[in-house]
Amino acid sequence: MVMRKTLEQLFNKLSDHAPDISFEVQFWDGKRSSYGSGKRQFLLTFATKQAAEHVLESGSLGFGEEYMSGDIQVEGDFRQLLRFGTDAAFLNLPLGLKTKLAFQHLRQTSLNTLSRAPKHIAHHYDLGNDFYKLWLDKSMAYSCAYFRHEDDTLEQAQQQKYEHICRKLQLKAGETLVDIGCGWGGMLIYAAKHYGIRGVGCSLSKQQVEYATDLVKREGLSKEVSVVFEDYRKLEGRFDKFVSVGMFEHVGKQFIPVFMEKAKSLLTHGGIGLLHTIGEERSMPGDPWTLKYIFPGGYIPSLDEIARTMGEAGLVPTDIENLRLHYAKTVEEWCVRYETHVKTIEKMFDASFVRMWRMFLNGCVINFRYGTPRLYQVLFTNGLNNSLPLTREHMYRPIAPGSVS
Template sequence: MWQSIVLAMLGKLIVRGKLTAILPDGTTHIFGTGTGGPDVTLRLTDATCLRRLVRDPELALGEAYMDGALILEAGDLRDMLTLFAINGGRGRMPPVIAAGFRARFLARRWMQANDPRKSRTNVAHHYDLGDDFYALFLDEDRQYSCAYFADPAMTLEAAQAAKKAHIATKLRIEPGMHVLDIGCGWGGMALTLARDFSARVTGVTLSENQHATATARVREAGLTDRIDIRLQDYRDLAGPFDRIVSVGMLEHVGAPQYPTYFSRVADLLAPDGVALIHTIGRCAPPTTTSGWLAKYIFPGGYTPSLSELLIPLERTDLWQDDIEVWRGHYAETLRRWQDRFEANVDTVRAMYDDRFIRMWRYYLVAAEVSFDAHRHVVYQLQLSKTRDVVPNTRDYLYASNAQTMRRAAE
């Protein structure tokens, strides 16, 4: 029964490209036209995978790859995930499988109910793996978010510096301003704003590992008089702040918490303040997080549609000064991370096992494909309480573009 459902699913899904599936009973099945997409041959060695693919195909596919029960005999992981993506993915599932996705969507208020206790646990799951691991594939400043490739030939380090410079320009920072960094990570943005723009920065994180590292970096840089790194939930802060920046943190908030998030940004922002929210988003209707991603990588995480952000944002007194959409930049960032991860895979193997390596390889490639073949983008929301606190055009951003690029290359 399970095999027949899986075959029906693949027959409905694969139209572009070609998939040759060798199932556990040794039978071979071919799907697709062979044109317009990758040519992939996969072998499933465990019959229990068929049942799990029917119940949750996204979770089961990732687990089969992690466990070594899915073997790619032609094409690579990127080809396979791209093949599924360009053929519509969830949108072409049989009714029995589509019903499971609908049920998970209805359960979002519980699955993403990220109260302070749960948020801390979720953050620790991913970010407390250790600095030595992340140093293997991130840039020297440990920027774990989308870089800004103003020039495709830029190094990862230069593109991450360009991202920070671009954000700082949007914030319109002046010396002495007090900046709140929500989800400050390893402290890179805080260090940049304090060192290069003479700001005072309060950074908050829920990761004990990131807090310890960011605090040490601030001390080593001699900036303890300008930067305060706190192990604290953004919901417990008191303002006001002249500027608020949040890079790659909104993805961990969860849809049920968006009203709280934006109301806190509004409450914490000074009357003449500016906020810049940088987040992954989707140019598509609301959905749910992949079961595999929620279980193994980002529990409680969610990539929002723009419509889901605008409704709670519209209920605050914040102006939407600018909404910029980045396309392509994160896919390129992820390719750079993958190259470094693979170059250091033996070091990773000394830290963890082969299953962990396959898990992270699957995550990095799947994320890249989501930006290349799905409808994922990066949104930058520039917000304020006063209509004319930022210029009415983007000219101010690009008039200083040469200076920004010089600073990024230093």
């Protein structure tokens, strides 16, 4: 009785904060409570009392684990429920001591040391190329796309993202480009084919490196592009341009200064670099469920952390763009494709995995639309560069039909 009353008080608060959401909750004893005044958008069911206890004790970690196990069920619009995960009433639930200690231990064991980093990357990115092929675009871009128009396809938007980055970097034929955390190679291949660069990329995912190496060969770019299985901290050389897309979130708070120093050492003096990363306006504690199940070792930096550590390394930020809504739209496209293939994915893994990734992907959509995460593209130079264009016009010149495909 006390447990249900506590939950009802929580749902009343959440409903007051989002009156446009109408929903029902079914408790473990079969009783139901309704919230909101419109047509029901979802039904949330606690199959067991223990599931409810876990949520109140552990917040998002408890909810995620109970949803994965099937003891929390959602019928209807899952995203409307996940909106409550961005509400202070839920975020500020007083976590139990056991949960606090577990989260502290999780953070301590998630440091991206040279020995741990490969394991953290493999946990997420070595789930199998066949899995990612099911819902990513043809270039296997696992990062925010760039939608020039509302009706752009995911394929178009990812190619436009590559083009947008190339323009910001002012790439020229014959220049050298290093790509830290190059994924399946899409950025380097685009830059080599469209701008005539010579590039080197690194990744700690064996499956990504194998895929990218094979793709480079099939594209006839083996002399222009190489992809290596290497930690960014061990990469050597000097390059005209630097790019890192969707990798910085795996660096970890303690290693941000190391990353910036490495970027400086790889980039020629005056050279241009671009950091494409999820970030926030202010430091947040992070989500324990995501850290445990999705991105071990992950850390979302604040914008001031990025700018400050760049400055301390002698890197000069020159342009910052927030593509938050582009990322929300990107993940919405991923969600559609993911749901199309859930039966295949369940055969590849299991039902718990399907629910875990459904929660992760839809949670990303909601966080980018209603929460604190942003997507920053931070352009910078190694030291001062007095030859930069005075305006951004070079980034937005018209694209010839068929030139980005």
